[in-house]
Amino acid sequence: MRRIFGSVRSRATLGATLVVAVALVAAGAAVLLSLRSNLMDQAGNEAQRTAQNVVAQLAAGKPYDQLDLDDESPVQVVDANGTLVAASDELERISGTATDAVKPQPPSGGTGTGAGADDDDDADDDSGRGEAGEIGEGTEFSDGSATIDGESADYRFAAVPVEAGDRGRLTVYAGGSLDAEQSAVNTALTVMLVGFPLLLGVVAGVTWLVTRRALRPVEGIRGEMAAITASEDLARRVPVPGTHDEVARLALTTNETLAALQTSVERQRRFVADASHELRSPIASLRTQLEVGVAHPELLDLDGAVEDTVRLQGLAADLLLLARLDAGERPGDARFDLGALAREQAEGRAEVTVEARSAQVAGSRGQVGRVLTNLLDNAARHARSAVTLTVRREGEWVVAAVADDGDGVAEADRERIFERFVRLDEARSRDDGGAGLGLAIARDVAVRHGGALTVGRAPAGGALFELRLPQAQ
Known part of the structure; x- marks a missing residue:
């Protein structure tokens, strides 16, 4: 395992895959958030339109029991005291608004609906009707759920205020369904969960193949360098690919280094051979004179021995200085x-x-x-x-x-x-x-x-x- 992940190709493949994975996750999250935000805005706009339709009726003085309410969307009309005075007929449960009541109650003060009026002769004509009012400003939104005709769903609620004349300040709550938002987000998430692993697999495979092709000349260079090391043949050179890229420049530099090394080694060999040759002559001459002197002291050439010794000393000093210079002495x-x-x-x-x-x-x-x-x-x-x-x-x-x-x-x-x-x-x-x-x-x-x-x-x-x-x- 260590050898596998120790190769450049494996690390490059893993790195590319991780980078693409992070980019895909970030892009996917951004897409999901943007999609959800847009669909939430659409549901809010739908809820606001429904609420404004009811608000327009209330501002015109229409009685509560005659309001045209959308039976497919949850609608509530709440007075200033928080009492539900009107609601959709099929509404069975609601949450996320000012009240969870689903059945209208008589308005405060005995006016606003026919249910709380006396049985006087004029009750039938004026029940729940008020004076004309004005549509308030400032729509607020909230999230919740509701059950209509036995079907429960999540909604985006819009709360729109209205001044309804003698009925006071009322607030209309209307919901826009979030089914489309949830369906779209779930579909997009499913596509991402299926597509992202496939895309990462493609990226990993392509990166593996590309790096393998790109690093093949490097392996050739490594193999040739190993062969040169084993054979000690500095005349050999590594193959230079025809790609004119960094690997080709590496091969050229390697060959230049081998050429310089070969020149240096050959120069050193010649130096050692020449030094040995130069040292051999004075040493041989000095030895000959000393051997003659031992056998025949009267024939010992002291001047010649001294001359050879001085010559040998000078040559040794020269060789030592060259060695110090070659070693890079400052x-x-x-x-x-x-x-x-x-x-x-x-x-x-x-x-x-x-x-x-x-x-x-x-x-x-x-x-x-x-x-x-x-x-x-x-x-x-x-x-x-x-x-x-x-x-x-x-x-x-x-x-x-x-x-x-x-x-x-x-x-x-x-x-x-x-x-x-x-x-x-x-x-x-x-x-x-x-x-x-x-x-x-x-x-x-x-x-x-x-x-x-x-x-x-x-x-x-x-x-x-x-x-x-x-x-x-």
């Missing part, structure tokens, strides 16, 4: 003078000419100094006679430029020389102790400091390396 935000640092790094180098202005930058002074050292070492290996180091400001940037008068770098190789363990002159670089890591370290440090390192052609024809760092604010 360069810090210390401020220092790049011009002063350039003069310090060039000190003791007879072939280097320095023209360095004072300029503040932020970052790791040691790492930036390492960049300048690597650039100066590289220039010294390739220069014929002179190396120039300048520091200047260009807008928001500080530029440290190292130029030599050597052969320069071919345009095709200007990016390749920044790759790790790349040496354009294998024999001379190895003899000079270079491992092909200096320029790679320099560019990585420059990028980590928010800057850049590029190579071009110097005015003297050699190589021109430019280190650009943002000026400290």
Whole structure:
């Protein structure tokens, strides 16, 4: 059960069904209330018309026993004292009006009906007749029930007042049947109870099928990623659907991530292989010299052993720095003078000419100094006679430029020389102790400091390396 409702398709289907169910219930309730209100208003209007018909007769002075009352609707005429003075002939029971009486009683004061008059000669002509009156204002409505000729039903009652001359203030109660309202509401409720579950079933089925179709590429991506994980083959790629939607963009992003991961892993493998190769040479040379020294102490080349040890130490330091850079070590935000640092790094180098202005930058002074050292070492290996180091400001940037008068770098190789363990002159670089890591370290440090390192052609024809760092604010 947990697995079923843990899927996106199940949750989407359940969510859509619940939303539609809430919407249907709300819409159904609104429809029922509106229908009931309209039908109640119709019953009230019918009751009011019936009551006003009786009111018109009373206002004209018509006697109670001669009133034309609707035998199909409950009608009551009540005087100011609450006495029933007229009612429908077939009325047997009533509730919801001012009185539950169904049989008329003599009016207060002995006037208004023939039943309470004396047997004088003029009683037959004037029994229950009063003077003409006025129709009052302000109809009130109430709900109740009544029984007419043995049939009980619910009614909407309208109470209409009238000033009936010498008979005083009377109130006419007339009922409008609520059978139509109850029948319509019950019918609508039955339709909703039957139709809503069917509609929810259709919504759930359609949502299930649509989400299944929409998520099918996701399952394909998941399966391929699982296969890549199991096989460790980063050259494989997940399938990209032709829908041009979020799933397709997810597949494209996944493939881009796999490509970047493959490049990183291959780069790491090459790095490990190259590092092992570079470390093998000085270690083998040092071991050979030590073994010869053990067997023949007089043949021990101490200078060569020291040179190999220094070379090995430098290579280990370079590898450690690259590992720290690859791990994302932050360069810090210390401020220092790049011009002063350039003069310090060039000190003791007879072939280097320095023209360095004072300029503040932020970052790791040691790492930036390492960049300048690597650039100066590289220039010294390739220069014929002179190396120039300048520091200047260009807008928001500080530029440290190292130029030599050597052969320069071919345009095709200007990016390749920044790759790790790349040496354009294998024999001379190895003899000079270079491992092909200096320029790679320099560019990585420059990028980590928010800057850049590029190579071009110097005015003297050699190589021109430019280190650009943002000026400290």
